[in-house]
Amino acid sequence: MKILLVAIGTRGDIEPFLAQAEMLNNDGHVVYCLFPEQFRETVEKLGYGFLGLDRRFLEMLDSKIGKSVMGGAGSVFEMIKNFYQLMRNSLSLQKVLIQQQKDAIDSVRPDRVIYHPKALYCTLPAMAEPKKYFQLSPIPNLLHPHAEYPHLSLSKWKPFSAKWNLRTYDLVNKARYIAFNKFVKPYFGDFQGVDFSTKSIKNFELNQLQVLYQISPTLYPKPANWPAVAHITGFFARNQNQNYQPDAELEAWLAKYPKAILLTFGSMSNPKPLQISTQIIQTLEKHRIPAIVNLSWGGLQKIDSSGNSIFYVNQIPYDWILPKLYGIIHHGGSGTSHFAAKSGAVQLIVPHIMDQYFWNRLIHAHGLGPNGTSIHNFDANRFESALGDFWNNPEYKINAKSIAQKMIPEADRQHLIQLITQV
Structure with missing residues (x-):
């Protein structure tokens, strides 16, 4: 099979996909990676096909504003201002990243696509061909609700009551659907017959999308009310020390x-x-x-x-x-x-x-x-x-x-x- 891996982010986002690439390659599949351009050398040394995403995304995180948001420098006013600026810069890049995701899928014509939650475009073809697409997430508390934990975007604060923990998933994901529609709506017409209403997207993500949570069930047991398509697979990592020689x-x-x-x-x-x-x-x-x-x-x-x-x-x-x-x-x-x-x-x-x-x-x-x-x-x-x-x-x-x-x-x-x- 030809398998395309799509991931956007820093090394922490990319490593789970490199572990997946190693497994699939060893099983005889042809692997292509659509990652930020900064990871080209790493991927090509490992022998996989590489397609580069715009390098400005990681450069933005490494900028003065990005470091301020990540590291918490300055007053509350400065933090809010910098966060707003970072979001504006990020939003301006999304159109480029979305088009690059579409182009990669069109050019590789993969048999399977495994994509990161940040890869917005992939949700569209996934809804059209759900058996062909998998979302790989190294973190929980994004899609499938958990009564003990609020949505991950609110993790800086202590958990609320079970009722409010569950409610945060609806609140945060409704805002995400608004942003989603803003960027991918121009591509809806490419998938005739697919309902991309907010209600339909929510139902797809919760009950049809195959999600590979590559986390430990010992640390985070799967809740009994989660659907069968939500898989807690255990933690996978590639062999990083096979060529390592300590001095x-x-x-x-x-x-x-x-x-x-x-x-x-x-x-x-x-x-x-x-x-x-x-x-x-x-x-x-x-x-x-x-x-x-x-x-x-x-x-x-x-x-x-x-x-x-x-x-x-x-x-x-x-x-x-x-x-x-x-x-x-x-x-x-x-x-x-x-x-x-x-x-x-x-x-x-x-x-x-x-x-x-x-x-x-x-x-x-x-x-x-x-x-x-x-x-x-x-x-x-x-x-x-x-x-x-x-x-x-x-x-x-x-x-x-x-x-x-x-x-x-x-x-x-x-x-x-x-x-x-x-x-």
């Missing part, structure tokens, strides 16, 4: 510090990387906690005054390093949270945006680490208090090892491939 200096450092942690903000950035990095790293040194600091996309920076207990890297495969460590301090992305849980690592989350607040609470609820402090108006004292609990509470490591054992058998690759490719 001798890192291996010597790990031997010297057998109880150590990883500090990473993944692909998140913020407008105060030097200030926040200094506060965190100095606190780690104060409490004699050795750490590998993953500089990655710039959310963290090297502190020249740091001592030998701090080891800096630009990138490091999580599946190689996490099983060797006590724990991890991170931004709370779905992939990182799952990697850590599956590795038996204790977690302390510094959430930046939307779903990261949800994972922060969920990880804490499972006893895998303390409740972390937000990057917005970062509070060094609160962070230090949480860090002490993270480092010294033995229950967290016991719970982490228990959860890791439960997660091992969850992800059935062959079952997932059959689900996607069945005729």
Whole structure:
């Protein structure tokens, strides 16, 4: 089969699709990836066909305004102003991204399409040919309601009552349908006989669209009232360390510090990387906690005054390093949270945006680490208090090892491939 994967976003959005590509490629299928242009080299090195989405989307997130919104700099007025500007810039790009999705489907003519929730255009052909399209989501609480959690866009706040948690899905998704119609309505005529009314779209998404929630059922069990088309598949990740060769200096450092942690903000950035990095790293040194600091996309920076207990890297495969460590301090992305849980690592989350607040609470609820402090108006004292609990509470490591054992058998690759490719 020819299978087209469509994903828009940062590395955290792309990695689940690369894991899917690896599985499908190993099963003999021809894989094409429609990702932001910045991922061309990564995809082509892996041997898959690549079609590039406009690179301005990621450039916008990495701009001064984007970093301000992601990292919470400035006053409330500045935050609102910057968020509004970011939304305006994003909306101006949507028409380009939607046309590129259409062009990719028309040119590849795939047998199956697996698409990210941000890929708006794909909903149209999916409603016309529902057996051919799958939505892949590394996060829950977007489409299918859960009484314990509000819609993911409201995750920064604590959950409401069950009644209001459920109601938030209707409220948020009604607004999304308005935006959806604004951008894709010009293409409705290409799908004669398909009802694209708001009521019809809602029914399709809730009851007909095959959604692959690539999350752990141990961490997030499937609610009994969800439809059969909503699949919680377990966490899948590609093999990132097959060609990784750690340098001798890192291996010597790990031997010297057998109880150590990883500090990473993944692909998140913020407008105060030097200030926040200094506060965190100095606190780690104060409490004699050795750490590998993953500089990655710039959310963290090297502190020249740091001592030998701090080891800096630009990138490091999580599946190689996490099983060797006590724990991890991170931004709370779905992939990182799952990697850590599956590795038996204790977690302390510094959430930046939307779903990261949800994972922060969920990880804490499972006893895998303390409740972390937000990057917005970062509070060094609160962070230090949480860090002490993270480092010294033995229950967290016991719970982490228990959860890791439960997660091992969850992800059935062959079952997932059959689900996607069945005729």
